[in-house]
Amino acid sequence: MPKWFSPAAILCGLMFVVSPVLIARAPDEAAMGMVYKIYYYHMPSAWMFLLAPLVCGVSSAFFLARGRPEDDRRAWAAAELTVLFGALTLITGPLWARRAWGTWWVWDARLTSSLVGWMIGWAYLILRRYGGPGSDKLAAGVALFGAANVPFIYISVNYWRTIHPPTTVVPRLPVDMGVPLWFCVFAFLLLFMLLMTMRLRLEVARARLDALYVAHDE
Amino acid sequence: MTGPPPAPPSGSRFARSVWLVLRKDLTVEVRSGEIAYTTLFFAVSCVLIFAFALVKEGRAPEGGAAGILWIAILFASTLALGRGFERERQAETLRALLLAPVPRPAIYVGKLLGIVALLIAAEAVLLPLVAFLFTARLFAHPFWLAGIVLTCTVGLASVGTLFAAMLVRARSRDMLLPVLLYPVVVPVIIAGVQGTAALLQPTVDLEIVRFWLLLLVTFDVVFVVLALWTFEAVMSD
Numbered sequence: 001m002p003k004w005f006s007p008a009a010i011l012c013g014l015m016f017v018v019s020p021v022l023i024a025r026a027p028d029e030a031a032m033g034m035v036y037k038i039y040y041y042h043m044p045s046a047w048m049f050l051l052a053p054l055v056c057g058v059s060s061a062f063f064l065a066r067g068r069p070e071d072d073r074r075a076w077a078a079a080e081l082t083v084l085f086g087a088l089t090l091i092t093g094p095l096w097a098r099r100a101w102g103t104w105w106v107w108d109a110r111l112t113s114s115l116v117g118w119m120i121g122w123a124y125l126i127l128r129r130y131g132g133p134g135s136d137k138l139a140a141g142v143a144l145f146g147a148a149n150v151p152f153i154y155i156s157v158n159y160w161r162t163i164h165p166p167t168t169v170v171p172r173l174p175v176d177m178g179v180p181l182w183f184c185v186f187a188f189l190l191l192f193m194l195l196m197t198m199r200l201r202l203e204v205a206r207a208r209l210d211a212l213y214v215a216h217d218e
Numbered sequence: 219m220t221g222p223p224p225a226p227p228s229g230s231r232f233a234r235s236v237w238l239v240l241r242k243d244l245t246v247e248v249r250s251g252e253i254a255y256t257t258l259f260f261a262v263s264c265v266l267i268f269a270f271a272l273v274k275e276g277r278a279p280e281g282g283a284a285g286i287l288w289i290a291i292l293f294a295s296t297l298a299l300g301r302g303f304e305r306e307r308q309a310e311t312l313r314a315l316l317l318a319p320v321p322r323p324a325i326y327v328g329k330l331l332g333i334v335a336l337l338i339a340a341e342a343v344l345l346p347l348v349a350f351l352f353t354a355r356l357f358a359h360p361f362w363l364a365g366i367v368l369t370c371t372v373g374l375a376s377v378g379t380l381f382a383a384m385l386v387r388a389r390s391r392d393m394l395l396p397v398l399l400y401p402v403v404v405p406v407i408i409a410g411v412q413g414t415a416a417l418l419q420p421t422v423d424l425e426i427v428r429f430w431l432l433l434l435v436t437f438d439v440v441f442v443v444l445a446l447w448t449f450e451a452v453m454s455d
Contacts, residue, residue, distance in 0.1 A: 012271065032294065044243075056239060064451035064452065112404075116401055116402075116404045118407060119404075120401045122401075123397050123398045123401050126394070126397050127388075127394060127397070127398060130389070130390055130393070131385075131389065131390075131394060132388055132390070134387060137384075137452045138384045138452060140448075140452070141380065141381070141451075141452050142381075142398055142402070142446040143375065144444050144448055145402045145441075145444060148403075148440055148444060151292035158317060175298065179227070
C-alpha cells in the first residue's frame with residue numbers, strides 16, 4: 001500500500017464519524033424540515049456515481065488506444081465503484097423523495113438516466129465476469145457508452161421538467177448548509193480514492209499471481 | 219511503361235467498401251431470407267401477445283401502442299443482430315472480412331446499414347399491424363413518423379451492431395448481447411416511444427415531436443461516432 005494510505009484511511013474514518021454531528025447541527029430546510037438532511041449523503045454519493053463512470057470510460061479509452069493493463073485495471077475498479085456509489089445514490093434518493101415528493105420514484109430524466117448509468121455499470125461487470133477471454137476490450141467498449149451517459153445525467157435536470165432539484169442549488173446554499181455538504185463531499189471523495197487504491201492493489205496482486213502460475217507451469 | 223492504376227480517392231474507396239459489405243449481407247439475406255423471416259415472425263408474435271394481453275373488449279390501453287411497437291422492435295433487433303454475426307462466425311468469414319484491405323469503419327457502416335435495412339423492412343409490416351390492433355392513428359403524420367422510426371432504428375442498430383460484432387468471439391454471447399445492449403439503448407427507446415406517443419395524441423403537438431426527433435438525432439450522432447472509433451479498436455485482434 002502507498003505510504004499515504006493508512007493516514008488517509010484514518011482521516012476518512014474520522015470524517016465519517018464527525019459528519020453526522022455536522023449534519024445534525026446544520027439548520028433545517030424551510031419547506032422540508034430535517035428530512036432534507038439525507039441530501040448530505042445523497043449528493044456526495046451521486047457525485048462519486050458520476051465520477052466513477054468517467055474514470056472508467058477515460059481509462060477504457062486509454063486501454064483501447066495503448067493496450068496497457070493498468071488502464072484496464074483502473075477501468076474495472078471504477079466500474080465496481082459505479083455500481084457501489086450508484087446503489088447508495090439510488091437508495092438515499094428515494095428515501096428523500098418519499099417524504100419530499102410523496103413517492104419513492106418518478107420516471108423523469110434525471111432518475112431514469114441515473115438508473116441507466118447504474119445498469120451499464122452492472123452490464124460492464126457481468127461482461128467481465130462471464131465474457132471469457134478477450135472480455136477486457138469488449139468491456140472497454142461498453143465503458144465508453146457508460147461515460148457518454150454522464151453528461152446526460154448531469155444536464156438532464158436543467159433541460160427537462162422534473163421535480164428533482166436543479167444543479168444550481170449547490171452554489172446558492174447558505175454557509176451553514178454548505179460547510180457540512182462540502183465536508184461530506186471530501187469524505188466521499190477520500191473514500192472513493194481509498195477503495196480505488198485497494199481494488200487496484202488487489203488486481204496487481206492477482207496479475208502477479210497469474211504470472212507466477214504461468215512461470216511455474218512453463 | 220504503365221504503372222498500376224491510380225488508387226481511388228479515400229472517400230469513394232470508403233463508400234465502395236461500405237456498399238460491398240452491404241451488398242454481400244443483402245445478397246445472403248435475399249437468398250436465404252433467414253433473418254428477415256425469423257425477425258419478422260418474432261416481432262409479430264410479440265405484438266400479438268401484447269394485443270391478447272392488453273386489448274380488452276375491443277379497446278386498447280391508452281398510449282400503449284407506442285411502447286408495444288418499440289418493445290417488439292427492440293426484442294426483434296436483438297434476434298437479428300445476434301444471428302447476423304453468428305452467420306459470419308460459423309462460416310469463418312469474419313476473419314476474412316477483417317483481413318480485407320478495407321477500412322474497418324467501412325465494415326462497421328456496411329453491417330450497420332444492413333441491419334437498419336432489415337429492421338426497416340420489419341417495421342414496414344409492424345407499423346400497420348400495431349395501428350390496426352391497437353386502433354392507433356399512427357399514419358396521421360407520416361413524415362414525422364418516418365423521421366422518428368428511422369432515427370430510433372439507427373440509434374438502436376448503431377450500438378447493437380457494435381456490441382454484436384464485439385461479442386462474436388465471446389463465450390455466452392447470446393446471453394450477453396441483451397445484457398449489454400438494453401441498458402445502453404434505453405434512452406433511444408424512451409425517445410422513440412415518447413416521440414411516437416406524441417404522434418398518437420388526438421391533437422398532435424409537433425413541437426414535442428420535433429424535440430424527441432432532435433434528441434434521437436443527437437443520440438445517433440454520439441452513438442455512431444463512439445461506435446466507429448470503438449469498432450476499430452476492439453476488432454484489431
